[in-house]
Amino acid sequence: MIWEQFARPALFRIGGGDAETAHEWTLHRLARLSSVPSALSVLIKKYGTDNPVEVFGVRFPNPVGLAAGMDKNGIALPAWPALGFGFVEAGTVTALAQPGNEKPRVFRLRESAAIINRMGFNNEGAAALAERLAALPDRLPVPLGISLGKSKVTPLSGAVEDYLTSLRALGKHADYIAVNVSSPNTPGLRALQGREHLDELLGALVKEADGLPVLVKIAPDLTDGAIGEALGVCADTGVAGVIATNTTLARNGLAPADLFRLEETGGLSGRPLTTRAREVVSFVHRETGGRLPIIGVGGIMTPDDAARMFDAGAALIQLYSGFIYGGPALVRAAASVRR
Ligand SMILES: Cc1cc2nc3c(=O)[nH]c(=O)nc-3n(C[C@H](O)[C@H](O)[C@H](O)COP(=O)(O)O)c2cc1C
Incomplete structure (x- = not known):
């Protein structure tokens, strides 16, 4: 209630309503909070949920994570567990630092409880994140995933080496690596x-x-056949799990008041993605006989959405848009959902 009535309206007014300005403002405040250990330990005692689960050999204090893209450069990592998250996925970072697409490139579709973004992997590069992680006084109190993408200037033929460069820089700081091959905002990715x-x-x-x-993080726009092929590769290569899903290129489910954004290019997230992301999770769960761990992400806007994502077969879930619209109360409520 406090989030919806006071905090969210205030945050949504920052920067004259520009979503990226509000995001940067909030992130920098969380970065400041990250350097005050006494405040963090009070917050984590108050807001941390103890609902542990072990997945792909890693122990998570609770199954609700921060999705990739919120803290791309890892500037506020210690703050996320203090807001109740049971794990954090930093990035997506690329081997080379890059500015991303032209602004504006993030749009809130409020009546639809959705976001369209075409950030284009704006980030300071893998080496900068590695340096920042090396400078942290302690490892985070929750597992850290690091999401890797391909640098825009690297052709597809050089993709493997590009991802490997990032992995070599960052692997030792991570509890898992997410391979992002599903962002719609890097041509060809x-x-x-x-x-x-x-x-x-x-x-x-x-x-x-x-x-x-x-x-590996997959797109919701793949056909069942294409997902099946990707799962075959996962089995052959020894991938530890699937993150389903990234944002969608589809534009179903927009409220009439948001239809003026219909032509905005980029990936759509939030409420319009709920059903499709859950379908993909359910499909992956069925196809793999429940043997491949799944992180369910996409349109989890309420505790009930979280429960249904677990029912569909997700071992862990992540929030992005739900956190923007629902705030830390959603993290806590989702983290204590019975699985
Ligand atoms: C502004 C924005 C930036 C994002 N950046 C990334 C990213 O860098 N890497 C990634 O894997 N996913 C990124 N995502 C996708 C989210 O991690 C998530 O998969 C997607 O938004 C669906 O979840 P949601 O409906 O809870 O937002 C981004 C999403 C948004 C809204």
């Missing part, structure tokens, strides 16, 4: 979800990771 590319990429990353769990 999604082609890496095809069998041949994926086989080479995941094979090389799993080998280099040397026991560190490697997960």
